[in-house]
Amino acid sequence: MAIDASIVRAFAPTGNLRASINLGNPILANRDAATGMPFGVSVDLAHALGERLGVPVELVVFDAAGKSVQAVSDEQADFGFFAVDPKRGESIAFTAPYVLIEGFYMVRDASPIKTNEAVDRTGIRVVVGKGSAYDLFLTRELQHAEIIRAPTSPTVVATFLEQNLEVAAGVKQQLESDAAKLTGLRLLDERFMVIRQAMGLPKSRGPEAASFLAAFVEEMKASGFVADALGRHKIAGASVAPREV
Template sequence: MKKILGCSLLFISQLVLAETPNTVLSKSIDKAMLTSFAPTGTLRVGINLGNPVLAGSIDQSAPQPKGVTIDIAHEIGRRSGLPVELVSFKSAGATVEALKANQLDLIFVAIDPVRGADISYTPAYIQIEGAYMVKTSSPIQSNEEVDAAGNEIVVGNASAYDLYLKREIKKATLLRSINSQSVVDDFMSGKGNVAAGVKQQLEADSKRYSNVRMLPGRFMVIHQAMGVPKSRAEFEKITLYLSNLVAELKTSGFIANSMKKHGIEGAKVAE
């Protein structure tokens, strides 16, 4: 297996060959665009294991990660004729940095204007919710009460929620955990008085503790999309190709079926 530098890297999966051989590419695909899209000849796809809506962490019984993003990555490989290499990270921020360093060709990430300086996005394929968790004894009862002087919000460093809250929070203080998976454990160990993150992640983590509760509703809607580096010569054509693919995968039911297969709840196919 190839190695990519970076402490955030968990592993590089075994090379997954697309079902369509490289020699049988569709005539409708621009070969110059494909060369720009995957300059090494292999489509290197960043997988964020920090968001359970997108991908599930691996275990000994499942040497490959599973999830909606993995299904989409394989479908891109099948249609384009490119072999796909899945590269897994603990956080979205780590995938963004790897993309900017030209270690990846494609990532699945929340649409954010800050990241957009370097990343060209497709339209969203999934919408998920950002939510807050507090301890049972907390006086905070609603999302609107969180942004108050003295409150400290624990959030995964460089996550979509971190970027959003950095812009929106005016009075409370943000405390960063190393990644989204660490937020609740840090929170329960005494860091901050509010935890923020993917609603599904917080709900799953809450089952490990008896003295926490979710605040009702959501504080943001996250639009998950595919992103490619703007540094590529053909990035506009690549984005258009992927955008058309996203539209087809949504209307055909591919994404909805993938979500159902992986038991994803609390998220929906983007409109």
């Protein structure tokens, strides 16, 4: 199906479709150790969108969610892959989510903290990746605990240990992976949030472009593309978001 030229211009005003890729969330993207090239579900979706629009894709890669969001907000990239959040929504038009990811807390085995409710207490310090969905969510939700911001999500556990903090917060799979390499750490039993991971573009690109991207995401879910990508990249713990009509 031919795409209206105005839609193509809205997405790729420079001629290339610049995709903001966040390597701070291993469920969505990683870097190949041999080639240095990014790969993952979000990279696959970026190339699929470029193919649909008939324009070359340029990957603009970042190590943290906040940087990836800022690139799209500042129109240094044309679209990206983000957790839906009202603060980010001030400048970015989000689609419905394409995957759902769980956020968990981690503590030391000897910690008296057993439940999520016990985290929000005076004197408890919770480390998050700066600018991540967890940072934005917990900044609104926690009333008594103090938030400590690590430079990126992958450095949360290192910061937690180095600064002798009480709680680490992040993607369940990232925390589990880090805990498996160390000793004396445990995840709490319940998630504290579900991240709705979506695609988004600058609101300045207009409602037609936003509607096109929203329809693209629904098609990628319905066709099995997202599920196939999760399987191909051996991603566990993330589920395809339900369709939204």
